[in-house]
Amino acid sequence: MDFGLSQEQQMLRDAVARCLADTCPLEHVRECSERDNPVSDKVLDALQGLGIPGMMIPEEHGGLGMTLLDAALVAEQLAYAVAPVSFLASHVLAPLALSEAGSEDQKVRWLPKIASGEAHISVAISETVEARDGAGVTCRGGKLDGTALFALDFAGADAFLVADTTGRLHLVPANASGLEKIPLMTIDRTRSVGELRFAQVTAEPLADDSGxxxxxxxxxxxxxxxxxxxxxxxxxxxxxxxxxxxxxxxxxxxxxxxxxxxxxxxxxxxxxxxxxxxxxxxxxxxxxxxxxxxxxxxxxxxxxxxxxxxxxxxxxxxxxxxxxxxxxxxxxxxxxxxxxxxxxxxxxxxxxxxxxxxxxxxx
Missing domain, CATH: 1.20.140.10 (Butyryl-CoA Dehydrogenase, subunit A, domain 3)
Known part of the structure; x- marks a missing residue:
């Protein structure tokens, strides 16, 4: 029995490695890390050419329908090059959430845009692991209040996928009334992280309400x-x-x-x-x-x-x-x-x- 990678997975890994070797030298990483928004459009465009934004999106919604093991191989190569790009939240977690728990309307509205690179969704679920004092989001009557820390792939997000204190997930447009977005400085300047503050913000829940x-x-x-x-x-x-x-x-x-x-x-x-x-x-x-x-x-x-x-x-x-x-x-x-x-x-x-x-x- 073969427990190694398939030929297709090896090709994916090698293609991403070559792409990053060409587009993401260390000097480019330095330049990006010194900006307020470290995300590199050049590297993102190159990854778009490989179909990376749509890798976790089902084929019927314009994606490639790949697996989490495929995504892990991509993540490994991105870190090897310390690539300053959005990936974990916008290209993996958000598509998984919408595919597994989104309504049909949510899938049709968001998944094709994510796959084509037209939109990306930041994800804030840190409070489901451990909430700091003053952090946590509550939902009452379809409106969110509270604070979500460490929203991943924060910069330029078109919407935010936020977990409340019960574990239920909500979609919030980036321009929602009552939403305050605060960039956070972390030790890793190759990724964009932020804080979200909600004051009676209208939210759209995903279908799954069990956590x-x-x-x-x-x-x-x-x-x-x-x-x-x-x-x-x-x-x-x-x-x-x-x-x-x-x-x-x-x-x-x-x-x-x-x-x-x-x-x-x-x-x-x-x-x-x-x-x-x-x-x-x-x-x-x-x-x-x-x-x-x-x-x-x-x-x-x-x-x-x-x-x-x-x-x-x-x-x-x-x-x-x-x-x-x-x-x-x-x-x-x-x-x-x-x-x-x-x-x-x-x-x-x-x-x-x-x-x-x-x-x-x-x-």
Whole structure:
């Protein structure tokens, strides 16, 4: 039995990698990260040419009807290039929510536009994981009040998909009366994140009112963040190995020193098993939905810790150069830090996994 990628998946991964190599050099990432809106139209247009915005949208609505494993492969390559583009919310979570729980009118109205790149939807579901003081959105009489933090793919959104305190999802137009949109500065300047404040904002609920779809989005988001961390970690390992083969100290390449060899080998040994963990979780999303929540928790928590170690160790291999903007390691370092915390840090997610397995009771 073959547990590897299909030929089509390998072609998808390679096509995205080539596209980003041509359109997203590190200098372009630097330029974008210094702007108020870091999203690169050039890179987005190139990805549009590959059909990436429509990859999770059913074919009957103008998309490609692909799987979450396909999306995980794309996320990995985007992180490898630290591409400053919208993806997780606008091209994965929002299409999944509309496809699984949207009304027919909502599907017809939004999915073809997302697939063609005409529209994108930001997603704010962080409060379904853990709400900070003063955060949380309530719905009464079809109107939303409260605050939603960490809306993903925030910049330029045409609408927002927001979870209320019961887990129900609501669509809110970006120009809705009573909605205040505040850009947030995070450690990762390659992605756009914002805060939403609602004051009697009219909202359009999705058909599912049980909170089930919000849970599905949470699982998908955790898997994709783990895949993103995988791509960033791969880049940091490769950069450490390349640098150790060029930098000389005491008349020798530092890569010839046993300590440096061990550091690089240990990074690779911890990193590589994460790949199968993420692939399994992504495959389970469609094929084994009863297993996906636990698999998503395991993938998110484990890769979060592993790639924090990889980020730190890669920087140590570079010595003082690792802290400079010239090398640019900090872009991957900060991306890994963002991936680790969004939708639950390792400790919180492991606690969820323990509850799912019956080891502890839910708080």
């Amino acid at each position: 089930f779809t919000a849970g599905r989005l949470r699982d998908a988001g955790r898997i994709l963040l783990a895949a993103d961390s995988l791509g960033a970690g791969q880049a940091m390992i490769e950069k450490a190995v390349d640098y150790s083969g060029q930098r000389e100290q005491f008349g020798r390449l530092i890569g010839s020193f046993q300590a440096v060899k061990h550091m690089c080998a240990e990074m690779a040994a911890h990193h590589e098993p994460c790949r199968s963990l993420i692939w399994y979780a992504a495959y389970a999303y469609e094929a084994m939905p009863e297993d996906v929540s636990l698999a998503a928790c395991q993938a998110k928590s484990h890769t979060g810790d592993v790639h924090r170690f990889v980020a730190r160790t890669s920087t140590e291999v570079h010595g003082g150069m690792g802290f400079t903007d010239l090398v640019g390691l900090h872009y991957w370092f900060k991306r890994i830090g963002f991936d680790r915390q969004v939708l639950g840090g390792p400790e919180l997610v492991r606690a969820e996994a323990a509850v799912l397995q019956g080891w502890i009771k839910a708080a």
